[in-house]
Amino acid sequence: MTVEQILNFPFVEDGTLVYIRDESFKLLACSFRVFPQMIRWWPFDVKSFSWDDDNDLYITLKGMG
Secondary structure (H helix, E strand, O other), X not given: OEHHHHHOOOOOOOOOXXXXXXXXXXXXXXXXXXXXXXXXXXXXXXXXXXXXXXXXXXXXXXXXX
């Protein structure tokens, strides 16, 4: 699964704050889903992700870090 696929899930809204991190949990990016800088991360493979009820999405990339 890629970052782009996750960002297109129905529960991910324009106001969802997305945290992208490597396997060591080093923060690589933090932005709202609709900001253009998120496009850079679309093709990356995802190891895991979680969403909380504060509308925050945490994505851990595979093979990074």
